Amino acid sequence: METTTHYLDRMLDPLTECFTPTLAKRLADLRADDQTQARLDELAAKANEGRLSPQEDAEYKAAIDTIDLLAILQAKARAFLRQQAP
Numbered sequence: 001m002e003t004t005t006h007y008l009d010r011m012l013d014p015l016t017e018c019f020t021p022t023l024a025k026r027l028a029d030l031r032a033d034d035q036t037q038a039r040l041d042e043l044a045a046k047a048n049e050g051r052l053s054p055q056e057d058a059e060y061k062a063a064i065d066t067i068d069l070l071a072i073l074q075a076k077a078r079a080f081l082r083q084q085a086p
Contacts, residue, residue: 009072016076021084024077030070 019027032040043060046052052060 005068005072008069012072012076015073016080019077019080021081024080024084027077028074028081030074 031037040063043052043056043063046056047060
């Protein structure tokens with residue numbers, strides 16, 4: 001997974017050229033809504049207990065992939081904002 005994340009991180013580098021301070025701040029502050037967070041918490045609890053159905057397992061893996069992507073984008077946004085600070 002680390003290698004995949006590394007490639008994804010590198011492939012997203014050009015995207016930072018499109019950042020504006022407003023976009024970077026909104027991206028850095030992005031959080032799941034309450035309903036989504038509740039579902040993620042439910043899936044995480046079931047995963048920890050080994051009780052995910054195959055469908056839930058696929059849903060949880062997709063969610064983790066999405067979270068990884070957002071985490072990389074948020075890290076890039078925070079780095080952009082640090083560079084913009086006086």
